[in-house]
Amino acid sequence: MLALGSVTNLFDLPGLSEHALPMKSLPDAVRLRAQIIQHLEEAHTECSLNDRQALLTFVVAGGGFAGVETVAALNDFVREALRFYPNLREEMLRVVLVHPGAVILPELGESLGRYTQSVLAGRGVEILLNTRVTGVTTNLVSVTSSNSIPASTLVWTAGTVPNPLVSCLPCVKERGRVLVNEFLRVPNWPSVWVIGDCAFVPDIRKPGHSHPPTAQHAIREGQVVAHNIAAALRGRMPRPFSFKTIGLLASIGRRTGVARIFGFNFSGFFAWWLWRTIYLSKLPGLDKKLRVAFDWTLESAVPQRRFCCSAGWPPQ
Numbered sequence: 001m002l003a004l005g006s007v008t009n010l011f012d013l014p015g016l017s018e019h020a021l022p023m024k025s026l027p028d029a030v031r032l033r034a035q036i037i038q039h040l041e042e043a044h045t046e047c048s049l050n051d052r053q054a055l056l057t058f059v060v061a062g063g064g065f066a067g068v069e070t071v072a073a074l075n076d077f078v079r080e081a082l083r084f085y086p087n088l089r090e091e092m093l094r095v096v097l098v099h100p101g102a103v104i105l106p107e108l109g110e111s112l113g114r115y116t117q118s119v120l121a122g123r124g125v126e127i128l129l130n131t132r133v134t135g136v137t138t139n140l141v142s143v144t145s146s147n148s149i150p151a152s153t154l155v156w157t158a159g160t161v162p163n164p165l166v167s168c169l170p171c172v173k174e175r176g177r178v179l180v181n182e183f184l185r186v187p188n189w190p191s192v193w194v195i196g197d198c199a200f201v202p203d204i205r206k207p208g209h210s211h212p213p214t215a216q217h218a219i220r221e222g223q224v225v226a227h228n229i230a231a232a233l234r235g236r237m238p239r240p241f242s243f244k245t246i247g248l249l250a251s252i253g254r255r256t257g258v259a260r261i262f263g264f265n266f267s268g269f270f271a272w273w274l275w276r277t278i279y280l281s282k283l284p285g286l287d288k289k290l291r292v293a294f295d296w297t298l299e300s301a302v303p304q305r306r307f308c309c310s311a312g313w314p315p316q
């Protein structure tokens with residue numbers, strides 16, 4: 001059974017593999033956090049006056065879920081950290097979201113996308129719509145709609161592709177993913193099963209469509225494929241995979257969220273609370289759920305210094 005997932009797609013754009021930070025895994029998030037703190041510390045010193053603008057500009061490419069959640073958290077993080085850097089002022093910061101479409105979060109529909117844009121803009125995020133990043137150097141991000149942006153941080157959330165191993169497999173692909181039947185089995189390769197982001201799983205309720213590559217689907221495909229492999233070994237009937245997306249949620253910073261659940265739109269604190277509660281319920285094990293719930297409750301009563309990274313920090 002193959003469940004190789006996907007990897008970040010940099011579209012071979014100049015400079016991206018050297019300078020852009022992906023946002024795909026926990027180590028990516030840790031690396032971004034460390035880079036932000038490093039750039040704030042460098043910008044704080046007097047000798048970096050020439051580089052200060054680039055050090056204090058943070059560009060996120062891609063206005064989908066990953067990009068919007070990243071830019072919202074990044075924006076809150078840097079603005080909150082500024083009070084520890086007396087040489088830096090809020091006007092020196094630039095946080096920019098670059099999105100190729102007319103409205104961000106297209107999966108949630110236009111009204112939630114526009115709501116999110118106005119919330120982020122109100123918190124100081126610049127949103128460049130109908131714009132693409134075309135390349136990056138150490139301290140410059142090139143975009144299609146305006147002059148290059150002096151920035152030393154580019155976070156890339158603007159695309160994923162199935163794991164490159166998939167392209168070597170001698171089976172039929174659809175949009176780079178392995179085509180499986182409704183039982184998650186590869187036609188003509190009956191002993192091979194594929195699930196998750198690297199599988200093109202037909203939606204039996206909507207002929208011609210496939211299931212989207214999300215964790216919601218991958219987890220349920222895992223349960224069905226386990227049943228079907230056991231059924232194949234025991235000579236029983238396999239079960240077809242069918243699942244309708246329950247909802248889509250995003251946190252957009254400072255206890256604000258947007259959500260579409262069973263076709264109904266939610267925004268603001270309630271959507272953020274839903275987002276937190278649903279993801280809390282997904283954590284494996286009661287002990288982890290309790291630990292995280294306790295930590296969150298404590299954090300809302302006594303906010304901690306989220307950006308402290310080392311002994312002796314923040315600077316006195």
Ligand SMILES: Cc1cc2nc3c(=O)[nH]c(=O)nc-3n(C[C@H](O)[C@H](O)[C@H](O)COP(=O)(O)OP(=O)(O)OC[C@H]3O[C@@H](n4cnc5c(N)ncnc54)[C@H](O)[C@@H]3O)c2cc1C
Nearest residue numbers: 003004005006023024066195196197198213214215216218
């Ligand atoms: C920033 C971000 C936020 C997301 N948020 C959501 C969300 O809120 N809700 C949602 O439903 N989905 C979300 N997704 C999508 C979700 O993460 C994926 O759809 C899901 O993880 C796919 O599961 P998977 O098992 O196919 O792949 P993955 O979870 O990527 O797992 C693939 C695994 O295969 C391993 N692997 C790779 N190559 C090899 C190899 N050669 N040999 C052995 N192992 C290998 C990898 O290390 C990895 O552990 C998000 C994705 C991103 C990037």
